[in-house]
Amino acid sequence: MKSYMQILRKKNIKPTIHRIKVLEYLDKNRVHPSADEIYKSIKEYFPTISRATVYNTLNLLSENKIVEEIITPDALRYDFVEKQHHHFYCTECRKVYDIHAELPELEIDEVEGHKVMSVQYCIVGICKECLEKTGGGFK
Amino acid sequence: MKSYMQILRKKNIKPTIHRIKVLEYLDKNRVHPSADEIYKSIKEYFPTISRATVYNTLNLLSENKIVEEIITPDALRYDFVEKQHHHFYCTECRKVYDIHAELPELEIDEVEGHKVMSVQYCIVGICKECLEKTGGGFK
């Protein structure tokens, strides 16, 4: 069993119950949820947690690279970081898919004078499932 | 002088005054504005335009690849498309910079069964200017 407390301690983050719950939720629900989805889900079995705590915690976790912040054309999504992979965003159903295909990597820490903290591919399109539903009848 | 009407007609989009104004604004203000910034600016000299029209128009233009939608950790930004380049987002000042450096290109129209409409790099970090202001004192 994973020790969320250890993961947090390793980064010098005090492992409060809320932080552990958010981390556990992301580990066990690999569906790239938004902050609000995380908030609502945790609230169900842990009703005193507040929205601001979830937002604060997600920022803290992603600053410390314990979770990854995924940029999409709508809200930010979050993913428990294990190994490097990419994401595909479907404009129809708004789901985010993991992409394990090998894509050219971009390992830079500086570009044109700017300090780079992270680089993501944003692959946007229409997912397999949505294509099947309509027979590819999107334009 | 550029003919915005022609650009629109080429894509079979009826060139209404609002659409021309939005396109003109993006052409003449290459600062990667958000939809709301565009709305407010146009409204100043063209006060009857409505917010929904700007949002509708931007969606129409980006679906037709006349403008590019730039994904950032906060709002969507828009850019008049001329030649392919990348973008850098500063988490401090929230400005978006054009990046003309050569980055490995990813020309795919399909990945793991999903249909790809567009691929962007999202380069996130702290920009030159903000670094200078603080002597690089960000963590």
Next chain:
DNA sequence: TATAAATTTATACTTTGTCAATATTTATAT
């Protein structure tokens, strides 16, 4: 000119995220 189609407006609403003040919990020193 009448009608239909496309576009725009206005407004209300939802979602997403931030902020600030207060309250609670935890850690530290006495």
Next chain:
DNA sequence: ATATAAATATTGACAAAGTATAAATTTATA
């Protein structure tokens, strides 16, 4: 163990970003 300080969490208000819908206006077409 208790007082104090520091760190966290809560609440609620707020702001920004974007969507939806119905009504109004404009444009195209018969």
